Amino acid sequence: DGKSGSDEGKKIEMMVVVHGTYRRHWASIKAQGLKPMSRNHVHCASGFAEDAGVKSGMRTNCDMFIVVDLMKMIADGQSAWVSENGVILFKEVSPKYFAHVLDKSRHPFDPDFPN
Numbered sequence: 011d012g013k014s015g016s017d018e019g020k021k022i023e024m025m026v027v028v029h030g031t032y033r034r035h036w037a038s039i040k041a042q043g044l045k046p047m048s049r050n051h052v053h054c055a056s057g058f059a060e061d062a063g064v065k066s067g068m069r070t071n072c073d074m075f076i077v078v079d080l081m082k083m084i085a086d087g088q089s090a091w092v093s094e095n096g097v098i099l100f101k102e103v104s105p106k107y108f109a110h111v112l113d114k115s116r117h118p119f120d121p122d123f124p125n
Contacts, residue, residue, distance in 0.1 A: 027054045027080045028068065028075050028077055029078060030074075031072055031075075036111075040120070041105075043102055044100070052103055054097070056096060058116075073113065075112045078103055082106075083107050088100070108123070
């Protein structure tokens, strides 16, 4: 299914992992975390859309960004995969793994979260 296993695990530990989404979904995401919805996995990018080397994993019109604490997820035994096109995949991401929640200008979106 295009996912890499343990070899990629070592590489992704040092990545900035970002999920792009829309402000209108924040209340649900804040309460329930990131869910795959109609997909098999939650899709994340290895940085922001304009960062060098980021080719896939985020829609260009997102108006908010969730930076995922990948190290905390790995420490807690959660799994992540990297697809052949560089998208970082998760089964789901609990809000406890949200390192930063930013608006399009990369300013804090919700000053009470994460707390």
